[in-house]
Amino acid sequence: MISLLDFIRPALPGPNLTHSRWGTIWPYAGRNHGHKMRHKWPPVGSLRWPSTELHNVLAGRDNVRREFLNLLRFLGNELRIPLVGVGTREAYLAIRSDAQLENRFHPMTLPIWTNDxxxxxxxxxxxxxxxxxxxxxxxxxxxxxxxxxxxxxxxxxxxxxxxxxxxxxxxxxxxxxxxxxxxxxxxxxxxxxxxxxxxxxx
Known part of the structure; x- marks a missing residue:
């Protein structure tokens, strides 16, 4: 399982990088620029794209958080594969802050391990x-x-x-x-x- 940020970071243009406490992201610049960037990304090779530690989204400033959520929505539209977000309770709150993304992610809880x-x-x-x-x-x-x-x-x-x-x-x-x-x-x-x-x- 890979981090979404780690996956896209090699393809991001240097001048447009935004740095925050929780990572480095590409500021969402609209559909046309995003369409060009899509062809720079390596093939996923899977029917699902997991993004771990999604709760770190909440550590960014409001504008950086919106850019990242926009990027998630763009990836879902352009790559046409399911996105799987994994994180703590804060990850759920981050997704809930965007009504469109909330409809695309169906929350599930992972129970602790038991003696089975x-x-x-x-x-x-x-x-x-x-x-x-x-x-x-x-x-x-x-x-x-x-x-x-x-x-x-x-x-x-x-x-x-x-x-x-x-x-x-x-x-x-x-x-x-x-x-x-x-x-x-x-x-x-x-x-x-x-x-x-x-x-x-x-």
Whole structure:
């Protein structure tokens, strides 16, 4: 999955770039100029074009935000492929700020991971990807519950936890992610990190 900004940035003309806190975009200059730019973009090669971290739109100034939303609408019209926006609650609010775009995007929520066959399959994939010499048994019901509780059920946190555990396993000479290795792994979940930060602010 690629970022929309990363995808279009190589094709953007230097003098027309607009810089903001959330990236660099091409100011929407109308249909004729946009039609010319479309031919500079590489082929998508897919029936869907995912744009990640769409919530960053809200970090820009009002005029920059409008330009980006105009660009999204233009891409949907010209490329004639579905656009898939991925982000936090703020991404939904960004799309809602444009009535036409809101009609084109149908919001869906992604639930957190639970202790089911899909999660155990995901854990098995993680296990197979780590360069450990011994097998890591992470797919039991008890281990799955432990991992999900500690990472709070999100795939990004799970990846961070297991990667840190794999490093700990190698450094400890275990060569496998075990309960003991996980206990020794220096990892704090989102809630714990937030509380730690807020204590320092008080």
């Amino acid at each position: 066959i899909d999660t155990r399959s995901l854990l098995a994939s993680f296990t197979a990807s780590f360069p450990l010499r011994a097998p890591s048994h992470l797919t039991s019901a008890e281990m799955t519950d432990y991992l999900l509780t500690r990472c709070e059920g999100t795939i990004g946190e799970l990846a961070t936890l297991l990667t840190a555990a794999a490093v700990t396993a190698i450094e400890a000479g275990e060569e496998a992610i075990t309960s003991q290795v996980l206990t020794q792994t220096a990892y704090s979940g989102p809630t714990e990190r937030r509380r730690h930060f807020e204590r320092h602010l008080a």
